[in-house]
Each structure stands twice: as structure tokens, then as C-alpha cells.
Amino acid sequence: MKPTRRIAIITAGAWMLACPSALAADRPVTVFAAASLKNALDEVGVAYAARTGGAARFSYAGSPAIARQIEQGAPADICISADSDWMDYLAGKALIVPSSRRNLLTNRLALIAPADAKVSLKVTRGMPLAKALGGGRLAVAGPDVPAGRYAKASLTSLGVWNSVSGKLAQAENVRAALQFVARGESPYGIVYDTDAKAEPRVKIVGLFPEASHPRIVYPAALVAGGRNPRAAAFLKFLSGPEARAVFRKHGFVVLARR
Known part of the structure; x- marks a missing residue:
């Protein structure tokens, strides 16, 4: 060199x-x-x-x-x-x-179902979500994850939590919960509105009232x-x-x- x-x-x-x-x-x-x-x-x-x-x-x-x-x-x-x-x-x-x-x-919080599912459920106080689940489970993020806590707060505010708390399919994050529904493993799930819009295999059943949970930020x-x-x-x-x-x-x- x-x-x-x-x-x-x-x-x-x-x-x-x-x-x-x-x-x-x-x-x-x-x-x-x-x-x-x-x-x-x-x-x-x-x-x-x-x-x-x-x-x-x-x-x-x-x-x-x-x-x-x-x-x-x-x-x-x-x-x-x-x-x-x-x-x-x-x-x-x-x-x-x-x-x-x-x-x-x-963001907004959404109740979702598989895209090809026939549903008539509306997001309202006292909605019969537990009955709509049948033998299935509600896909949600885990209790430490923000989306999971927002979901619990909304369901509690709407008087539905006690009827579905034993029928949860808890995921490690909100995208994993989304996939439970997209794959047809859960008949319903709660995710962010933006998650639902990004996944063509699910549809939005309804949006939760913003006043029913802490502000998503x-x-x-x-x-x-x-x-x-x-x-x-x-x-x-x-x-x-x-x-x-x-x-x-x-x-x-x-x-x-x-």
C-alpha cells in the first residue's frame, strides 16, 4: 500500500x-x-x-x-x-x-365482524352482544394494551361488560385481535376504526360513542x-x-x- x-x-x-x-x-x-x-x-x-x-x-x-x-x-x-x-x-x-x-x-373504537357475516347488531346501551357471540368469543387486545382498556371502558359504560367478560379472546395487540376476526376465528372484535379500514376481510358493525371511553390519543x-x-x-x-x-x-x- x-x-x-x-x-x-x-x-x-x-x-x-x-x-x-x-x-x-x-x-x-x-x-x-x-x-x-x-x-x-x-x-x-x-x-x-x-x-x-x-x-x-x-x-x-x-x-x-x-x-x-x-x-x-x-x-x-x-x-x-x-x-x-x-x-x-x-x-x-x-x-x-x-x-x-x-x-x-x-382515533375511534369500532365493533367489527367478518366481512361476509350477516349481522344486525347495533352499538347501543345494553346491546345483546353476548347473545350475538353465540359460542364464539369477542376478540380484543389484552387488558394492559390501550385498545383493550378502551374496549372494556366502552362495554362497561354501555352496560355490556359483565355479560361478555367471560367470552373474550385476548390478543397481545390490536392488530392480532383484528386477525382473529379476519380469519373467522371470532365472530366479533373491538379494534380501532383505522385497523378495520385497513383489513378487507372485516367490516365495521358500528363505532362506539367517544364519550364511552377515555379519549384515544x-x-x-x-x-x-x-x-x-x-x-x-x-x-x-x-x-x-x-x-x-x-x-x-x-x-x-x-x-x-x-
């Missing part, structure tokens, strides 16, 4: 060791997000790459799962939860950057241990016009920027 070539390699190596942030900037921004955001966020990631040349990669799961993964040191740059409680959990452990936190979206924040300098820019992009248009396209209600 020629001396000049050796010097150039050594110099480049020394620069990379001295400037780890330059290496971090070349890595995709890692986003841990609620499973119900998958379709929309995948499209937002494509828009972000086209606009900036940067990349984002996404890890989807139920909100409790992503919060616990971050707590255990998983390498996330941004967290997007499906409720405030799990973001509060991370904040209480100093695992997010408080000043970066913002509420991005809201998707907060986002920088993870305190994140080291990618592009994370703040991607978080800002999530509130920008291109991302907002994608979220609306997928049925989310975009919250006003503050």
Missing part, C-alpha cells in the same frame, strides 16, 4: 472515531410504535425518505411491550404510544425527553437514550403537512399542533 493511501485510511478512521455522531447520522431513525400505526407509519417513512434522503425503521407492538422494551434498553430513538398512560410510565422513569412530547393523533416523544441526531427532525416531520396527509388518508384524526 502506498504511504499516501495508508495515511488517508488512518485519517478517515481517526475522524470516524472522533465523530461518532457522523456515523449515527447515517443510521436510520429507529421508531418504536403502537401496532395500530403500522400502515400509516410505513407510508410516512417512505415520504420522509423521499423528502430528506434519510431513513426510518419501525418496530411495532402493543404499547406496553414497546414501553418495556425501551425500559430494558432497546435501541429506540422515538416512541409513539397508543395512550398517554404508557408514555407517562416512560416519563416517570426519565426514559423520554419531556420537552419533545406531543400528541399526534386520535397517540403521544410521541424522543427516547432519552436515543443517539441519532436525525431523530428530532423525524419527530418534527411527523407533525408536518406530508405526514399529516398520510395519517388522514388512513383514517386518523390529526390533532392540532401546539
Whole structure:
């Protein structure tokens, strides 16, 4: 190897060791997000790459799962939860950057059935959901998952919970509950409106009254241990016009920027 070539390699190596942030900037921004955001966020990631040349990669799961993964040191740059409680959990452990936190979206809760099912049930107080289930089970997200808690709150408010609480098919996240119904394994399920719209094998029987459950909100924040300098820019992009248009396209209600 020629001396000049050796010097150039050594110099480049020394620069990379001295400037780890330059290496971090070349890595995709890692986003841990609620499973119900998958379709929309995948499209937002494509828009972000086209606009900036940067990349984002996404890890989807139920909100409790992503919060616990971050707590255990998983390498996330941004967290997007499906409720405030799990973001509060991370904040209480100093695992997010408080000043970066913002509420991005809201959603509706839907009762669904297989697309080819004949149903006459209406989402009302005292609806005969238990009778409609017959020998089947109601697909819902687990009790620690926001969609599962919203579902229980709605059913309780409508006076139906006690009649169906022993007939649940609980899933690890809302997308898994959606698949129970899509595959015909459950005659009914409760998921987000946006999930139902993304799956052609199910149909929406009705929407739950918004007053019957705590407000559905998707907060986002920088993870305190994140080291990618592009994370703040991607978080800002999530509130920008291109991302907002994608979220609306997928049925989310975009919250006003503050």
C-alpha cells in the first residue's frame, strides 16, 4: 500500500472515531410504535425518505411491550404510544425527553365482524352482544394494551361488560385481535376504526360513542437514550403537512399542533 493511501485510511478512521455522531447520522431513525400505526407509519417513512434522503425503521407492538422494551434498553430513538398512560410510565422513569412530547393523533373504537357475516347488531346501551357471540368469543387486545382498556371502558359504560367478560379472546395487540376476526376465528372484535379500514376481510358493525371511553390519543416523544441526531427532525416531520396527509388518508384524526 502506498504511504499516501495508508495515511488517508488512518485519517478517515481517526475522524470516524472522533465523530461518532457522523456515523449515527447515517443510521436510520429507529421508531418504536403502537401496532395500530403500522400502515400509516410505513407510508410516512417512505415520504420522509423521499423528502430528506434519510431513513426510518419501525418496530411495532402493543404499547406496553414497546414501553418495556425501551425500559430494558432497546435501541429506540422515538416512541409513539397508543395512550398517554404508557408514555407517562416512560416519563416517570426519565426514559423520554419531556420537552419533545406531543400528541399526534386520535382515533375511534369500532365493533367489527367478518366481512361476509350477516349481522344486525347495533352499538347501543345494553346491546345483546353476548347473545350475538353465540359460542364464539369477542376478540380484543389484552387488558394492559390501550385498545383493550378502551374496549372494556366502552362495554362497561354501555352496560355490556359483565355479560361478555367471560367470552373474550385476548390478543397481545390490536392488530392480532383484528386477525382473529379476519380469519373467522371470532365472530366479533373491538379494534380501532383505522385497523378495520385497513383489513378487507372485516367490516365495521358500528363505532362506539367517544364519550364511552377515555379519549384515544397517540403521544410521541424522543427516547432519552436515543443517539441519532436525525431523530428530532423525524419527530418534527411527523407533525408536518406530508405526514399529516398520510395519517388522514388512513383514517386518523390529526390533532392540532401546539
